[in-house]
Amino acid sequence: MKSPLKVAAIALAATLMSGPALAQIEKPECVAPAKPGGGFDLTCRIAQQGLAPQLDDPMQVTFMPGGIGAVAINLFATTRTDDPNAIVAFSSGSLLNIATGKFGKWTEDDVRFVGTAGADFGAVVVREDSPYQTLDDLMDAFKEDVKGVVVGAGGSVGSQDWMKAALLLKSIGEEPRAMRYVAFDGGGDAIAGLLGGSIQAYMGDVGEMVPHLGAGQMRILALMSPERLPEPFAEYPTAIELGYDAEWTILRGFYMGKDVSDEAYNAWADAFKAAYETEAFAQIQKEKGLMPLNMAGDELDASVKKRIANLRDVAREAGLIE
Amino acid sequence: MADRIFAAVVLAVVLGYGIMAFAVIKAPFQYDPLGPETWPQILTVAAALCGLYVLLKPDVSVMTMTGGTGIRLVVTIGLLAAYAWAYEPLGFIVSTIIYSAAMAFMLGGSAGRAIAFGVVSGVAGYLIGAWLLDLNLPGGVLGDWA
Amino acid sequence: MDVISGLSSGFAVALLPLNLFLVLVGCFAGTLIGSLPGIGPINGVAILLPIAYGLGLPPESALILLAGIYYGAEYGGRISSILLNVPGDAGAVMTTLDGNPLARKGEAGRALSLSAVASFCGGTIAVILMSLFGPLLASFAVTFSPADYVALMVFAFASLASLVGKNPIKTLLGALMGLMLATIGIDANTGVARYTFGIPDILAGIDFLIVVIGLFGMAELIHMVEVQVSGKLKLLPIGKSFVSWRDIMTVKWTILRSSLIGFFIGVLPGTGASVASAVTYGTEKRLDPDGGRTFGQGNIRGLAAPEAGNNGAAGGAMVPMLTLGIPGSGTTAILLGALLLFNVQPGPLMFEMRPEIAWGLIASMYIGNVALLVINLPMAGLFARMLTIPQKYLTPLIAVLAFIGVYSVVGNPFDLYMIIALGLFGWVLRKLDFALAPVILGFVLGGLFEDNLRRALSISGGDWSILVSSGNSIVLYGLAVLIVAVPVWLARRQRSRVATDG
Numbered sequence: 001m002k003s004p005l006k007v008a009a010i011a012l013a014a015t016l017m018s019g020p021a022l023a024q025i026e027k028p029e030c031v032a033p034a035k036p037g038g039g040f041d042l043t044c045r046i047a048q049q050g051l052a053p054q055l056d057d058p059m060q061v062t063f064m065p066g067g068i069g070a071v072a073i074n075l076f077a078t079t080r081t082d083d084p085n086a087i088v089a090f091s092s093g094s095l096l097n098i099a100t101g102k103f104g105k106w107t108e109d110d111v112r113f114v115g116t117a118g119a120d121f122g123a124v125v126v127r128e129d130s131p132y133q134t135l136d137d138l139m140d141a142f143k144e145d146v147k148g149v150v151v152g153a154g155g156s157v158g159s160q161d162w163m164k165a166a167l168l169l170k171s172i173g174e175e176p177r178a179m180r181y182v183a184f185d186g187g188g189d190a191i192a193g194l195l196g197g198s199i200q201a202y203m204g205d206v207g208e209m210v211p212h213l214g215a216g217q218m219r220i221l222a223l224m225s226p227e228r229l230p231e232p233f234a235e236y237p238t239a240i241e242l243g244y245d246a247e248w249t250i251l252r253g254f255y256m257g258k259d260v261s262d263e264a265y266n267a268w269a270d271a272f273k274a275a276y277e278t279e280a281f282a283q284i285q286k287e288k289g290l291m292p293l294n295m296a297g298d299e300l301d302a303s304v305k306k307r308i309a310n311l312r313d314v315a316r317e318a319g320l321i322e
Numbered sequence: 323m324a325d326r327i328f329a330a331v332v333l334a335v336v337l338g339y340g341i342m343a344f345a346v347i348k349a350p351f352q353y354d355p356l357g358p359e360t361w362p363q364i365l366t367v368a369a370a371l372c373g374l375y376v377l378l379k380p381d382v383s384v385m386t387m388t389g390g391t392g393i394r395l396v397v398t399i400g401l402l403a404a405y406a407w408a409y410e411p412l413g414f415i416v417s418t419i420i421y422s423a424a425m426a427f428m429l430g431g432s433a434g435r436a437i438a439f440g441v442v443s444g445v446a447g448y449l450i451g452a453w454l455l456d457l458n459l460p461g462g463v464l465g466d467w468a
Numbered sequence: 469m470d471v472i473s474g475l476s477s478g479f480a481v482a483l484l485p486l487n488l489f490l491v492l493v494g495c496f497a498g499t500l501i502g503s504l505p506g507i508g509p510i511n512g513v514a515i516l517l518p519i520a521y522g523l524g525l526p527p528e529s530a531l532i533l534l535a536g537i538y539y540g541a542e543y544g545g546r547i548s549s550i551l552l553n554v555p556g557d558a559g560a561v562m563t564t565l566d567g568n569p570l571a572r573k574g575e576a577g578r579a580l581s582l583s584a585v586a587s588f589c590g591g592t593i594a595v596i597l598m599s600l601f602g603p604l605l606a607s608f609a610v611t612f613s614p615a616d617y618v619a620l621m622v623f624a625f626a627s628l629a630s631l632v633g634k635n636p637i638k639t640l641l642g643a644l645m646g647l648m649l650a651t652i653g654i655d656a657n658t659g660v661a662r663y664t665f666g667i668p669d670i671l672a673g674i675d676f677l678i679v680v681i682g683l684f685g686m687a688e689l690i691h692m693v694e695v696q697v698s699g700k701l702k703l704l705p706i707g708k709s710f711v712s713w714r715d716i717m718t719v720k721w722t723i724l725r726s727s728l729i730g731f732f733i734g735v736l737p738g739t740g741a742s743v744a745s746a747v748t749y750g751t752e753k754r755l756d757p758d759g760g761r762t763f764g765q766g767n768i769r770g771l772a773a774p775e776a777g778n779n780g781a782a783g784g785a786m787v788p789m790l791t792l793g794i795p796g797s798g799t800t801a802i803l804l805g806a807l808l809l810f811n812v813q814p815g816p817l818m819f820e821m822r823p824e825i826a827w828g829l830i831a832s833m834y835i836g837n838v839a840l841l842v843i844n845l846p847m848a849g850l851f852a853r854m855l856t857i858p859q860k861y862l863t864p865l866i867a868v869l870a871f872i873g874v875y876s877v878v879g880n881p882f883d884l885y886m887i888i889a890l891g892l893f894g895w896v897l898r899k900l901d902f903a904l905a906p907v908i909l910g911f912v913l914g915g916l917f918e919d920n921l922r923r924a925l926s927i928s929g930g931d932w933s934i935l936v937s938s939g940n941s942i943v944l945y946g947l948a949v950l951i952v953a954v955p956v957w958l959a960r961r962q963r964s965r966v967a968t969d970g
Contacts, residue, residue, distance in 0.1 A: 041805075042805075062458065062879060063458070063879050064879055064880065070668035070671050071668045071669055071671075071880060071882075074668050102654075102659075102661070102671075103668075104666060104668070147929060150927050155659075156654065156655065156656055156657055156658060156659035157349065157350075157351070157352065157353070157657065157658045157659045158350075158658075158659040159659060162659075177351050179353075180353060180926060180927070180929055181353045181926065182353070182614070182923050182926050182927050183353075183656060183657045183658075183659075183923065183926075184923070185656055185738065185919065186801075188737060188794045188801065188804075189737055189738055189794075191792075191794055192609070192610045192612075192737045192788070192792075192794050193610075193613070193614070195607075195610040195792070196610035196611040196612060196613060197611070197613070198613040198614060198927055199927070210813060211793040211813035211814055211815045211817075212793060212815055214817060215793075215815050215817050217792075319350050319351055320350055321350075324899070324900060325900055328896065328900055332641070332645075339648060339663070342662075342663065347660060347662050348660070349655070349658035349659075349660045350658075351658075352657065352658045353657070353926040354657055354922040354923070354925045354926040354930070355925055355930040356921070356922050356925060357658065358655040358657070358658050358660045358662055361651065361918045361922075362648070362651050362662065365644055365647050365648050365651070368640075368644055369641065369644040369645070369648065372637050372638075372640050372641035372644060373641065375637045376637060376638065376641065381635060381638075381901065390697065391694055391697050394693060394694075394697040395690060395693060395694060395697075398689075398690060398693045399690070399888065399892060402686070402867060402888045402891075403885070403888060405867065405871065405884075406871070406881060406884035406885050406888060407881075409871065409875065409881055409884060410881050414872075418868055418871075421864065421867070421868070422864040422865075422868060425860075425863060425864035425867070426860050426861055426864055429693065429696055429697070429859065429860035429863060429864075430696075430860050431860045431861070439861050439864075443864070443865060443868055447868055447872065451872050451876065457872065457876035458875075458876045458879055459872065459875065459876055460875070
């Protein structure tokens with residue numbers, strides 16, 4: 001645990017360095033569009049702890065579950081469009097929901113993406129005693145008979161988890177619709193299914209594999225990150241380096257309403273950028289099981305919008321949307 | 323009669339449910355042979371049969387209720403809806419004081435006692451809920467100090 | 469490390485003054501939180517997690533506190549079920565069926581103390597089984613495939629056949645309504661939205677909590693108003709009743725059976741206290757020598773079964789989390805998050821790498837169960853006094869508590885309207901002699917049944933024979949047949965015996 005004195009010192013230093021622009025965020029709030037305890041809660045906690053030195057008031061985390069985040073985006077696209085003090089957590093799953101129209105009429109143009117909390121990546125996992133010792137083994141099995149391997153993950157058709165499997169199959173020119181895919185209710189159930197032999201390959205996340213490393217039950221065949229990750233994942237190859245063009249980055253970050261003043265938007269973006277420079281933020285990120293993917297302000301907004309456009313193409317190709 | 327009316331309402335709802343199950347719900351593609359529509363279709367058929375049975379062979383003939391009771395129940399629902407409506411804008415304390423006092427008054431408490439009860443439940447509820455247990459309750463009009 | 473040395477080192481951790489104090493605080497706070505309608509274990513732990521984290525406690529102490537809250541809330545859930553006929557959470561629904569009639573007979577103290585004993589036995593049996601066979605059970609639990617869950621649901625439905633009231637068609641229609649309610653929201657297999665009509669608030673489906681609070685809590689409130697204003701109100705007698713040794717002897721086999729069944733169901737990922745309490749209640753009613761006629765009128769077996777069952781399940785759900793790192797229920801998912809928050813990696817390695825946490829937590833459960841019994845027995849009389857609150861004040865209090873429960877977790881005013889609408893619906897059903905328990909059970913079991921059936925069929929590529937291709941499922945189908953057939957056979961044998969005697 002860090003000492004309060006140290007926190008105070010960092011806070012003081014940050015306040016002195018950052019200048020007056022930050023003073024205008026009052027009673028900051030992070031909205032987690034889900035129930036307490038899940039990934040969005042975690043995302044907000046990173047902002048709460050990581051931005052504490054940059055903000056004058058302590059940040060409050062509030063929960064707004066309902067409709068996989070649709071309730072929150074609905075509110076921020078209709079009534080709280082110019083709230084300068086609140087940020088809402090999002091993940092790649094939210095972006096996918098925007099791309100596939102799950103949020104109804106609300107799109108990426110109704111919000112402004114302001115900062116990231118970090119990233120996680122897809123992972124291709126099999127049981128330790130699986131006949132598939134390498135990703136090549138698994139992919140060869142797919143090439144031989146695309147229905148020969150039962151793939152499972154924690155999300156429905158069209159979810160991020162399904163996307164990972166679909167991208168992997170597309171990288172060898174197979175049709176995602178042709179595979180055998182089982183949608184479990186969350187990663188825990190899917191891992192149980194893998195260990196119990198109901199499914200042969202699991203499309204998981206790198207972060208959730210941490211507790212299972214070295215336990216001798218599961219084998220990570222490949223990571224779906226753009227490049228190799230730091231320890232404890234340094235030994236695992238990426239799918240891309242093995243010659244399969246399948247990458248899935250789970251981005252976690254925050255958006256605001258679209259009518260927020262540039263002043264307030266930049267104040268938040270600057271707070272994020274200042275936090276990214278600190279060792280403390282990197283530490284919090286690591287504690288919460290995320291890897292650094294630090295980006296804020298207009299750069300992030302543009303990047304996310306491009307990402308959503310990509311997702312829309314993938315979803316259209318897969319037949320998820322017209 | 324009451325049973326029949328209820329069965330008719332149920333059948334109407336089931337009809338709507340069934341129309342959606344048979345004509346609207348469809349996945350772009352699916353990996354299981356049933357898809358999202360089969361289970362609702364089965365439920366539609368079963369519920370329709372049960373509804374028809376109740377319609378033809380009802381066993382509760384009357385919903386005994388005097389007019390006065392009916393009015394009080396409508397007031398009860400109205401007060402609940404108003405409580406829900408005022409929960410966020412007025413905040414927990416104020417809305418709870420008003421709702422509790424009004425309910426206690428309607429159920430036969432004297433005005434003074436009803437108001438006292440309302441104040442106690444609103445303030446004590448907030449102290450226990452928001453301060454002791456750290457629950458998320460709306461501050462509303464008292465938001466700045468509550 | 470073997471069980472004995474592990475446990476003794478665990479007790480050394482759990483009996484440290486600070487940890488002992490935290491177990492007691494956690495159990496007490498959990499009981500209070502659980503007794504509020506609408507706030508069950510899952511919300512209690514989720515809400516208090518940040519506080520526990522913020523206190524800066526060492527990880528094992530913080531987890532002991534959270535586990536105490538979890539257990540306490542599971543105990544506390546029965547209090548409002550018994551006294552007010554308003555279940556605190558989905559796992560406490562079945563407790564209303566016989567608990568509340570007992571309270572109405574003036575035996576609230578007896579019902580509360582008996583259920584505390586049943587909860588204690590369920591919880592303790594679960595912890596003992598967990599310390600002895602934890603890893604073994606967990607490796608069995610993961611072999612439970614989606615097809616086996618289908619069989620388990622069939623068994624659950626079969627054991628619930630006993631809930632059929634005087635009008636079987638109405639019971640069936642009630643269950644179908646629950647099943648239909650459960651289809652609202654995004655389909656777990658294909659991601660298609662069903663019956664959401666573009667309302668974002670129900671896109672992810674209707675929460676169990678909302679249905680329970682609405683159908684039971686708010687319907688009870690409307691019913692109370694009706695009874696009171698129509699002048700039919702009878703003052704409830706408050707006897708100084710307490711559980712007797714004879715009571716405990718009467719229900720000892722019920723408690724043992726229910727604890728085991730509950731524990732087993734809890735160990736399986738995906739099924740928890742609500743399924744466990746339903747199955748145990750149904751099983752006891754089917755096995756009742758009197759044919760279950762007094763169930764629902766204050767039968768102490770009908771009270772003991774679900775309470776032993778849901779506490780057994782609460783313990784069982786810890787098994788896959790601790791030994792495999794797989795959460796078996798919503799609450800253990802949050803506890804898992806708490807472990808990660810403290811940089812503790814649950815899973816097979818936890819017992820080797822952080823034995824003080826793994827065994828300390830288990831030892832604290834033994835202590836917690838004893839503490840809960842000690843706290844709850846004397847409080848039974850105190851809680852029973854709640855019934856002396858005049859109805860004109862008790863009625864609005866139910867709404868205030870229900871609103872706190874629903875709003876504080878979800879923070880969405882839409883849910884407040886939902887519980888009012890569901891309450892009105894539930895009241896109409898009650899007026900028309902529909903039992904409400906089948907509605908809620910249809911709601912709980914329906915989603916599990918549909919999702920797992922379709923999961924099984926996507927594994928097999930559409931081949932239905934997968935449903936009967938494992939030992940687990942064949943055993944469960946066999947049990948389902950037995951649970952329907954045995955009572956019929958018992959009744960026939962009794963009839964023939966009466967005939968030969970007479």
